[in-house]
Amino acid sequence: MGKGLITLRDYSRKEIEEILSLARVMARDQRTGTDIAKGKILAALFFEPSTRTRLSFETAMLRLGGKVIGFSSSEGTSVGKGETLADTVRTVSQYADLLVIRHPREGAAQLAAEFSSLPVINAGDGSGNHPTQTLLDLYTMIDHLKDLEGKEIALVGDLRYGRTTHSLAPALALFGVKLILVSPQELRIKNEIKVELDKHGVKLRETEDITEALDADVLYITRIQKERFPDAAEYAKVAGSYRIDRQLLGKRTPLIMHPLPRVDEIAADVDDLVTAVYFEQAGNGVPVRMALIVRALGLGG
Amino acid sequence: MEQMKINRIRQGTVIDHIGAGKALAVFHLLGLKNDQTTSVTMAIRVPSRRMRIKDILKIENRYLDPTETAMIALIAPQATINIITNYTLEKKERVKLPTHLEGLLRCENPNCITTALREPVQGKFTVIGDSPLRIQCDYCLTIIATEEVERLFLRKI
Numbered sequence: 001m002g003k004g005l006i007t008l009r010d011y012s013r014k015e016i017e018e019i020l021s022l023a024r025v026m027a028r029d030q031r032t033g034t035d036i037a038k039g040k041i042l043a044a045l046f047f048e049p050s051t052r053t054r055l056s057f058e059t060a061m062l063r064l065g066g067k068v069i070g071f072s073s074s075e076g077t078s079v080g081k082g083e084t085l086a087d088t089v090r091t092v093s094q095y096a097d098l099l100v101i102r103h104p105r106e107g108a109a110q111l112a113a114e115f116s117s118l119p120v121i122n123a124g125d126g127s128g129n130h131p132t133q134t135l136l137d138l139y140t141m142i143d144h145l146k147d148l149e150g151k152e153i154a155l156v157g158d159l160r161y162g163r164t165t166h167s168l169a170p171a172l173a174l175f176g177v178k179l180i181l182v183s184p185q186e187l188r189i190k191n192e193i194k195v196e197l198d199k200h201g202v203k204l205r206e207t208e209d210i211t212e213a214l215d216a217d218v219l220y221i222t223r224i225q226k227e228r229f230p231d232a233a234e235y236a237k238v239a240g241s242y243r244i245d246r247q248l249l250g251k252r253t254p255l256i257m258h259p260l261p262r263v264d265e266i267a268a269d270v271d272d273l274v275t276a277v278y279f280e281q282a283g284n285g286v287p288v289r290m291a292l293i294v295r296a297l298g299l300g301g
Numbered sequence: 302m303e304q305m306k307i308n309r310i311r312q313g314t315v316i317d318h319i320g321a322g323k324a325l326a327v328f329h330l331l332g333l334k335n336d337q338t339t340s341v342t343m344a345i346r347v348p349s350r351r352m353r354i355k356d357i358l359k360i361e362n363r364y365l366d367p368t369e370t371a372m373i374a375l376i377a378p379q380a381t382i383n384i385i386t387n388y389t390l391e392k393k394e395r396v397k398l399p400t401h402l403e404g405l406l407r408c409e410n411p412n413c414i415t416t417a418l419r420e421p422v423q424g425k426f427t428v429i430g431d432s433p434l435r436i437q438c439d440y441c442l443t444i445i446a447t448e449e450v451e452r453l454f455l456r457k458i
Contacts, residue, residue, distance in 0.1 A: 008440075084420050107414040107440025111422060126412050128441055192437075192444050 001199040002298030004099075004119035006109045008131045008167065009196075020139050026294070035065030036299050043096035044070030045088065045112075046123070047079060047103045052260060053123050053132070055284035057100050057293075064199045064290055069096060086115045098296050101125075119296040121153035127163045132165040133138045133259055136288040138175070140281040141218060144255050146170070154180040154254075155215035157222035157242055157265060159189040164259045165222060166193055173200035182205045184238045187228065210242055218255045219244065221265050245269055257281050267278055307342050307359065314365055315383040316358040317375065321346050323354030323377050326451060330372050331365070341362050373398040375434060375450055382420065402426040402436060408452045413441035 005063055008016065023215050042061040046054050049072065058068045069079050079088055085103070089112045101112050102123040109122030109129070123136075124130040145151055151233060159181055168181060170193065179202055181189055188206065197204060213219065221244060229235035244256065245267035258266060258278040270276050324343050326438040328334065333341055349355035356377075365373070365382060369382055370372050373380050374396035384392040404423035415422050415438070425439040434447040447454070 085414065085417070086421050101399075103414070105412050105414040105417060106410065106442070107438070110412045110440050111420065116423075125414075126441070130404060195444070 002119050002294075003295040004113060004121050004296050005131050005292055006113055006120065006122045007129045008134055008171050008301060009129075009165065011171075016135070016138065016171065016174065019135060019295065020142065021136070021282075022294065023139055023288045024289035026290035027284075030063050030287050030290060033063050033065065033067075037061065037064035037066030037293065037297060040064075040098070040297055041096040042066060042068050042070075042098045042100060042293065043092045045092060045099060045103075046070065046100045047074045047085075047101075048073045048106075048124070048190075049073055050102050050126055051121070052282050052285060053102060056282070057123065057289050059286050060289035063286065066097075066293070070100075080294055081151060082108045085111055089115045089120075092262075107142040115141050121292055121296055126162055126165065127161050130167045132292060133164050134171045134284070135292070136281065136284045137164075137168055137220070137257065137259070138171060139284050139288050140257060140277060141255065141285075143243045143274075144277065145217060148175040148177050149198075150176060151179065151181055151218065152178045152180060152216040153218045154182055154216040155189075155220050155222070156182040156210060156213065156244075158187045158224045158228065159183040160187040160224045161225070161228060165189070165220075168220070169193055170196045170200065173197050173202040177202070179204040180216055182208070182210055182213045182242070184208055184224075184242075187224065199283070210244075210248070214249065214254070216254055218257060221256065221262070222262070223258075223263055239264065243267065245275075249273075288294055304434050306449075307344050307357070308422065309388055310342070310361050310385055311388055312386050312400045313359065313361040315385055316353070316377075317357035317379040317381045318349065318379045319367060319373075320352070320379065321356055323381045326376050327356075327358055327373055327380075331360075331363075331369055332377065333360065334364075343381060353426070354380060360379050360420055364428055368405070369388060370401070372405055374398045375402075375405075375436075378431065378434065398428055398434070400428055400432050401426065406450070408438040408441060408443060409445060409449060410438065410441050410443040415440050 009140045061068050074080050093116045099118050099120045100115055100123050101109050103125050106126035106128035108125045113120040122131055159165050224239045226235050243265055244271045253275045260282055315430055324345055340361045344357040346354045380396045382394050405423050407424045415424050428438040429435050429437050435444055437444045
């Protein structure tokens, strides 16, 4: 049996690079498609809405010649009737060859892996992990910057509740980058993650001021959610001060990334810059997830 | 030396070198509150050469299993367990902090999958630091510090 992916926390840089190089092979022939997963079924269990992650997993499986079953919200399923995750997972394991799970609670993918006889890929669990997003983020950065060693990466926005940066920051630490963590006071990165970053000995500085990060090699922008603030006025003030537009960037050309969806945090006038790569980044989700499926199904690639 | 204020026990277990003020927590976690037949002597904040002040718990006719010893280590990492037979010390050992905890506590993160209704899992933690004590949930990776560990224990009891 192949290997699932619950978290990248116990992965070495070498293991991550192996997945990324398999993804590069997948990228080469993703448009023509292959049939190496012919006859295989991927079960996509999305207990929480998702657009990019779900669609790119489906696309990845279809490009590999396999089929997809699943649901995209718990409404109308046995989960809505009160079934436990453990039971859902044991049932679906009887049908498919691989499970992909997105769940609103932290640790759900880990639990699924314990109860499933199939490999499990974590497509996001609560504010915990989002390892497939991290891999496509790394893939995109390496594509543009070649070597990440010594590069300055600024993570901007909600660093407290967003699972994207929880996953990305520790993985980046393996690649010898310098981190700038830019967020309002109330959305600073959790202590748990900082402990991890310290363990890796990564150079990092924290600031509330976006202008201190504009000279970084990468600006990785995340959405600041309204519901994190006690009142609308406070939210508007904070969100506004982290907005990236052409005027703010001036002549600087950092790589601009975003896990999407964006709301106002990147102005539309930034989209035309060649260094604004967020749609390409989302596109990279397909070859990366193809690689993860191939690996999970033990297809060798 | 000052006269001991509490009596020796004939047989059972003496838990010595409990951090000052922690004996009550140990009493609760061993379920002694509901054990009507066991006689227990408790000393709180008595002088100690090693610890300056300490708590002691003497339990007649009761012996601890490894899980109980592990739990005590979480609350009283310096504690020693003395097995008494016929008023004499038969065995003495220091509690040892386990590397892994299973089923003793539930995660305090309300959004952790292990706290979801009816999921058939128990809390699992890895001990990541001993002084001060820090444990980490194997599922949601929440780190819990000493005071929180105690609070979770007591809530359970």
